Amino acid sequence: MLHTVNKSPTERNTLESCLKHLTKGCAVLLIEDGVYGALKGTVSTKMVEQALKHHPIYALYPDLEARGMQDRVIDGIKLVDYSGFVDLAVEYPSVQSWL
């Protein structure tokens, strides 16, 4: 399953809850304010790096760039554009949008 998260981890607990509910084979795509969860040096970095050991994590590049955060992404998080977003949605059998 592909999980999308669109909330900042320092505004809501959406990312934390999502990461806690991942099972084998799941991936996470961070979009909109969710991309703040992809950043180095923040209070949520360690939690995300831990999840990254077991699950692929993606972030939507246009949303990172809009927020001026494109150069602060945790190593290992893959950046995708809109067509990459579509590819992921097609690749995984289902999508769960965490709001």
Add this chain to the structure above:
Amino acid sequence: MTEVTGGIEMEEDTSGKIKKFLYINRKAPYGTIYALESLEVVLIAAAFDQDVSLAFLDDGVYEIIKGQHTRTIDVKNFSPTYRALEGYDIEKLYVEKESMEARGLKEEDFIVPVKVISAKEMADLMQSQDVVLSF
């Protein structure tokens, strides 16, 4: 036809004392409309010659980050507007140190000159105002 004003006093009071206004910004830009709305209200209020301060705390510190490029998400990049505030005599911009550090940010990451203050100092700043508007 009678014009309805909704009970609002329409007479302009030009002799009123200058009040201290604080605009509190706690939301990241673009994901919600709060950041942009706050900026719009600040610009409108700038016309009234009041003593205005802006505070950035929690995710609000993300509003004034350098290097925002919004072309690919097709929304207006309003971050350069913070640099125009100086032209409206709005020069008191405060960033909460704890919020900045929790996000791995430094003072030089901001597009405008700010004063970095502690949460305790922020609390005192809030307490010292006549009007506080929260976004």
